[in-house]
Amino acid sequence: MDLQDRSILLAVTGGVAAYKAAELCRLLVKAGAQVQVVLTESASRFVGAATFQALSGKPVFTDLWDARVPNTMAHIELARAADLIVVAPATAHILARAAQGLADDLLSTLLLAAGKPVLFAPAMNREMWLHPATQRNLAILRADGARICGPASGEQACGEVGEGRLVEPDDLLQDIIAALTPNSLEGRTVLVTAGPTFEPIDPVRGLTNRSSGKMGYAVARAAREAGAHVLLVSGPTALAAPFGVERTVVETAQQMADAVMAQIAQAQVFIATAAVADWRPAQVLAQKQKKSPDAPPPSIALQTNPDILAAVAALPQPPYCVGFAAESENLIAHAAAKRARKNVPLLVGNLGPETFGQDDNRLELFDASGHHPLGSGRKIELARKLIGEVARRLAASSNLIQSPPRT
Ligand code: C5P
Numbered sequence: 001m002d003l004q005d006r007s008i009l010l011a012v013t014g015g016v017a018a019y020k021a022a023e024l025c026r027l028l029v030k031a032g033a034q035v036q037v038v039l040t041e042s043a044s045r046f047v048g049a050a051t052f053q054a055l056s057g058k059p060v061f062t063d064l065w066d067a068r069v070p071n072t073m074a075h076i077e078l079a080r081a082a083d084l085i086v087v088a089p090a091t092a093h094i095l096a097r098a099a100q101g102l103a104d105d106l107l108s109t110l111l112l113a114a115g116k117p118v119l120f121a122p123a124m125n126r127e128m129w130l131h132p133a134t135q136r137n138l139a140i141l142r143a144d145g146a147r148i149c150g151p152a153s154g155e156q157a158c159g160e161v162g163e164g165r166l167v168e169p170d171d172l173l174q175d176i177i178a179a180l181t182p183n184s185l186e187g188r189t190v191l192v193t194a195g196p197t198f199e200p201i202d203p204v205r206g207l208t209n210r211s212s213g214k215m216g217y218a219v220a221r222a223a224r225e226a227g228a229h230v231l232l233v234s235g236p237t238a239l240a241a242p243f244g245v246e247r248t249v250v251e252t253a254q255q256m257a258d259a260v261m262a263q264i265a266q267a268q269v270f271i272a273t274a275a276v277a278d279w280r281p282a283q284v285l286a287q288k289q290k291k292s293p294d295a296p297p298p299s300i301a302l303q304t305n306p307d308i309l310a311a312v313a314a315l316p317q318p319p320y321c322v323g324f325a326a327e328s329e330n331l332i333a334h335a336a337a338k339r340a341r342k343n344v345p346l347l348v349g350n351l352g353p354e355t356f357g358q359d360d361n362r363l364e365l366f367d368a369s370g371h372h373p374l375g376s377g378r379k380i381e382l383a384r385k386l387i388g389e390v391a392r393r394l395a396a397s398s399n400l401i402q403s404p405p406r407t
Pocket of ligand 1: 193253272273274275276277278305306307308309310322323324325326338
């Protein structure tokens with residue numbers, strides 16, 4: 001589970017988005033976290049303590065003077081156990097009080113006394129969000145080391161449209177996991193390709209493959225968790241973009257190649273998980289091809305698509321390139337040969353098409369020193385391990401470049 005053995009103090013302040021904090025609480029518990037909820041007085045007017053108590057399985061605290069805490073120091077006791085304090089929704093008021101270091105209720109006192117990382121997920125009317133006072137307070141909180149998640153844009157409870165919506169609970173959960181992940185790729189840009197491509201034959205038919213995009217999306221998500229700026233170039237899939245990732249959606253291999261080449265100069269790492277069609281119809285028919293009972297089935301002439309990974313690896317100053325290989329037989333021999341042919345430092349062997357569309361996978365790493373199992377399990381767990389390997393190799397190679405020549 002993503003948050004097994006993690007303790008989260010979930011502080012809910014008084015905005016209408018407080019109802020979404022109940023869903024966040026449920027998701028945190030489902031992800032394995034121990035969740036301690038603190039409500040401000042005004043939050044409890046929106047959602048009652050009983051809801052959070054039922055979802056977290058723990059008593060909820062609101063009062064600095066709560067008699068249930070034996071030493072009457074609730075602000076210290078509650079913060080002590082937490083790995084991370086999440087304030088969601090965070091009103092303009094709590095942002096102002098936290099920025100100024102006020103300590104006049106349980107939550108504000110706790111934020112000062114905690115000495116723990118804090119993530120604020122702001123939610124408020126767009127004018128309140130854009131007000132210079134709020135923006136000033138945010139700048140102070142950021143400078144103090146707080147992480148700010150959101151807000152999102154869209155329709156607001158007040159009827160206005162704009163920035164100020166609470167980030168959706170699923171996305172907030174992703175950002176909470178990221179906040180607890182070491183920033184091994186901080187300052188790096190990672191470009192990931194994912195999914196299948198679709199090569200049109202005519203306006204309704206095309207050639208494609210069974211890639212679901214799940215592995216590539218997991219890699220993009222894991223890179224973001226590790227602090228990277230992530231650019232995802234995706235073929236057609238049904239998946240939502242991972243939170244905080246910049247996605248470009250394409251259809252064909254040529255479009256994927258164009259999108260990659262347009263962005264590759266920014267990237268220090270390129271991870272090609274996409275199942276790019278090797279060939280495309282040489283001609284795309286303008287109208288749907290009609291069948292006729294007497295005519296033989298048409299044959300389709302194909303032409304070769306660009307090899308995106310090989311083209312990136314052949315750039316004069318290539319980023320660190322990682323390829324994927326899905327083989328239906330002889331994985332070890334084929335994958336090692338593919339790594340050499342594509343001239344990439346790292347290739348990930350994917351144990352076959354039977355993993356397409358599944359949540360689990362089994363991966364093998366191929367590098368200059370041979371091959372090593374990465375393990376089997378959920379794609380997101382394997383993606384995290386892969387990102388760990390990439391970060392380690394990248395750090396080792398930049399140490400090599402930066403270290404002074406031996407005398
Ligand atoms: O060439 P092959 O499909 O066997 O190699 C797979 C690896 O190459 C994957 O990393 C895939 O994303 C990448 N690839 C590519 N462009 C292609 C074909 C494959 O980037 N046209």
